[in-house]
Amino acid sequence: xxxxxxxxxxxYFWENEEDAHLWAKKSKVKTGSYEIYISDIDLENILDTVFxxxxxxxxxxxxxxxxxxLTIKSGRKPSLKEINNYLKINHIFDGVxxxxxxxxxxxxxxxxxxxxxxxxxxxxxxxxxxxxxxxEFYTEERCSYVRF
Amino acid sequence: xxxxxxxxxxxxxxxxxxxxxxxxxFYAKERLKETQSLLGDGSIEELEMIVxxxxxxxxxxxxxxxxxxxxxxxxxSNYGMVA
Numbered sequence: 001x002x003x004x005x006x007x008x009x010x011x012y013f014w015e016n017e018e019d020a021h022l023w024a025k026k027s028k029v030k031t032g033s034y035e036i037y038i039s040d041i042d043l044e045n046i047l048d049t050v051f052x053x054x055x056x057x058x059x060x061x062x063x064x065x066x067x068x069x070l071t072i073k074s075g076r077k078p079s080l081k082e083i084n085n086y087l088k089i090n091h092i093f094d095g096v097x098x099x100x101x102x103x104x105x106x107x108x109x110x111x112x113x114x115x116x117x118x119x120x121x122x123x124x125x126x127x128x129x130x131x132x133x134x135x136e137f138y139t140e141e142r143c144s145y146v147r148f
Numbered sequence: 149x150x151x152x153x154x155x156x157x158x159x160x161x162x163x164x165x166x167x168x169x170x171x172x173x174f175y176a177k178e179r180l181k182e183t184q185s186l187l188g189d190g191s192i193e194e195l196e197m198i199v200x201x202x203x204x205x206x207x208x209x210x211x212x213x214x215x216x217x218x219x220x221x222x223x224x225s226n227y228g229m230v231a
Contacts, residue, residue, distance in 0.1 A: 045150075069163040082174070093150075
């Protein structure tokens with residue numbers, strides 16, 4: 001599992017095209033180019049932790065309850081992969097076809113105002129691929145981003 | 149709509165059964181899975197051998213003075229391998 005796979009084994013989609021470009025430019029430096037595909041996904045039954053307040057707090061409660069209990073009993077915090085797999089093997093989120101979530105990147109590449117990190121970076125983790133209605137080639141770009 | 153109440157009941161039941169030992173065993177199994185996924189078809193013993201092989205402690209080679217057949221020509225090198 002990739003270290004940036006916040007919600008375990010899933011297919012990850014960026015909400016915003018800009019984020020797809022930024023991520024690809026940093027991740028595909030070795031290959032020198034990347035492709036972006038566009039997808040139409042049925043969001044009706046996903047857990048929307050970004051725009052749905054009630055869902056966010058209920059989802060958060062489950063994550064924190066599991067993490068705190070495992071930490072107190074074992075003496076150490078679970079890793080990202082461990083907590084995701086723990087919830088998966090215990091079928092806590094069975095039936096959830098996907099989860100929409102976000103982070104706040106503290107990187108000036110993402111904002112127009114230095115130090116003002118106002119943009120959400122939103123991803124969809126898809127567990128059930130039947131909600132993916134289409135998946136089509138969108139664009140191919142060269143990588144010109146240089147990492148230091 | 150996802151039934152969060154049912155999910156929480158399920159989680160509470162699972163967590164109530166957990167002990168320090170069961171959780172640490174779970175963590176250990178996760179580490180093992182991760183190691184296995186890195187190895188592909190290989191074994192943990194093979195991974196340990198690979199790790200030992202590639203772990204090299206660099207040492208400073210002693211300075212060696214070479215003298216050629218030409219008595220006027222000598223040179224020194226910190227790299228001791230001579231073909």
